[in-house]
Amino acid sequence: MSPAQHVWLGPEATTYEAECEACRYTREAAAYARRVPVAGTLRADADVGFTTCLRGHRIVVRRIGRTLAGVR
Ligand SMILES: [Zn+2]
Numbered sequence: 894m895s896p897a898q899h900v901w902l903g904p905e906a907t908t909y910e911a912e913c914e915a916c917r918y919t920r921e922a923a924a925y926a927r928r929v930p931v932a933g934t935l936r937a938d939a940d941v942g943f944t945t946c947l948r949g950h951r952i953v954v955r956r957i958g959r960t961l962a963g964v965r
Pocket of ligand 1: 948
């Protein structure tokens with residue numbers, strides 16, 4: 894099993910679109926699709942989420958760059 898991939902979101906982002914690295918390095922994926930997009934949403938108040946690509950690879954969605962608003 895390969896480790897989960899990570900998709901990084903900026904502090905304001907609530908949607909993401911990425912390419913599955915595991916699929917990109919898999920030869921048979923080329924016949925399946927030239928690119929394997931992974932798209933989804935992350936709630937504005939969420940710092941982490943989980944998704945899978947069309948072929949089932951695990952992907953962790955993490956939010957970066959947000960200051961600790963309200964925690965002063
Ligand atoms: Zn994949």
